[in-house]
Amino acid sequence: MIAVALFALVAACGHQPDPAVTRAAPYDPYEQSNRKNHDFNKSLDRAVVRPVAMGYRAFMPDDVETVVSNFSTNLSLPGAMVNSALQGNGVGMTSDFYRFLVNSTLGLGGLIDVASDLGMPERTDADFDQTLYTWGVHEGPYVELPVLGPATSRAAAGRVVDLFINPLEYVIEDDGVYYALGARAGRGLRARGRFxxxxxxxxxxxxxxxxxxQSSYLQNRRFRLGSSGSDTYLDPYDTTPRTPSSGAISADFENPYDQ
Incomplete structure (x- = not known):
């Protein structure tokens, strides 16, 4: 699966225009199908995601929402560590390791974010799209995926790889997988309701x-990766922690379609 995703990525990126041109005008050769997927995603949001998220937000106590989000975030840290290692980012890998260690022990399996209370560095949220960028792979065409939302061909392939790159995926037993998926869903619903x-x-x-x-996603994704100097765009789907000057709403804002 990983090999197929990477092969598709290389093929898609091979015919893209110069990156400087891409920044001026989004490379969107699949606009017709992208717009159909966008309409589908809007219909899905209107009929299912939005009302469920509003109900979740209204009836779920804030403390429970926070615990679910903390648990999901903690489970993502080993994957971020692997990506930081692949990027040669030893500092990020180490900080995520200690954050995971502290929250998994003192934080009761990640239910409590003790690391933040202790003033430890923010998580890196490193992913395989970022890894590919570090390796010099171009972003490729813009795509909007059914359910998953906006991406580029590189980011889409990165999402596939990220499904397999987290070491916890190979040690969590079957029941644990369901808990992890439920936590991720709750984290997304919390974000959709909150914002x-x-x-x-x-x-x-x-x-x-x-x-x-499209504009918001591309501008903010490039800013996160360091390939753009602009920080004036707001991506409602971006999950990355920000400082107040970076233009995002909140450190724990998340993509409601990224489940």
């Missing part, structure tokens, strides 16, 4: 929600 007004303004109040989503 509903912002997401609604993009999806349902924009003159062209597809174009706004």
């Amino acid at each position: 509903g007004d912002t997401i609604d303004s993009v999806l349902y109040e924009s003159a062209d929600s597809y174009a706004v989503t």
Whole structure:
């Protein structure tokens, strides 16, 4: 599966224009199918994700939401450590390791974010898209995926690889997998409910929600990777922790489609 994803990535990126041109005008050769997927995602959000998220937000106590989000975040750290190692980022790998160690022990399996209370560095959120960028792979065409939302061909392939790169996937027993999936779903619902007004303004109040989503995703993804100097765009799907000057809403804002 990983080999197929990487092969598709290389093929897709092989015919993309110069990166400087891509920044000026998004490379969107699949716009017709992307717009169909975007319409599907909006319909899914309107019919299922949004009402469920609003209910989750309304009836789930804040403390429980925080515990679920902490648990899901802690489970993602080993995968981030692997990506940091692949990027040659020893500092990030080490900080994520200690954060995972502290939260998994003192934090009762990651239910409590003790590491933040102790003033430890923020998690890196390193992923395989970032790893490929570090290796010099171009982002490829813009795509919007059913359910998963906006991406590039490189990011889409990275998501596939990230499914297999987390060492915990190979040691968690079957019951644990269901708990992990449930935690990820809860984390996404929390984000969709918590920042509903912002997401609604993009999806349902924009003159062209597809174009706004595309621009926001690409600008913020490039800023996160360090390939753009702009920090004036807000991506309602971005999950990366930010400082107040980086233009994002919150450190724990997450992609409601990324389950």
